[in-house]
Amino acid sequence: MEDNLSGLADHIHTRLWVSGVYIGKIERVKKPITLEDSDKAHIDPTAPEVIRYIASSKGHEFMVDKILEEKQGPLTYSVWKEPELDPVDMQEDEAPVEKEEGEERLNTKFVPNVIKEKSTFYFDVPKMGCFFAIPLNYQSCMFESAFDAGVDDKNDVARRRQEQEEQKMQSEA
16 A cells, blocks of 8 residues: 555645645654664654655655654644544533444544644745645554454455355356
8 A cells, every 4th residue: 555655645636736745654753773683672662653754746755754743743643633522513501412323533634824824834945825634544464453354355255256166066067
């Protein structure tokens, strides 16, 4: 999937007519290592999380490998936090409107004018425009559950193929 993220950024860029698209990944700051260290010496579970930009649309390649800390970009970080209830969803003297069971709300951030938004962070020269951030979650076999689901799916496909072969043999007989 990560090999295709630049293509996704280009697709969004051309379809939505936006000036630039950047895709970032939340990761922990890595510790410096030496040649004598173990293969997990760079992992620091207490290190702060940062967003490292891993893909961009054409013309915005300067963003790749840039690091955004939470204090620099609270707007961007807010899309990964638990969404707050919108005051429109709340009535006076009533409890907040809860989401339906199984309903999932996508936490997004939209800023119509970034020049007026004081918490905007620029890696380059400030430019007029708007800002829109959404969390991008996709399955990865880097997690055991995703790998297990892939193995289960492979086994299910093999079982169904075997059943089809048996049905074919019975119909030919």
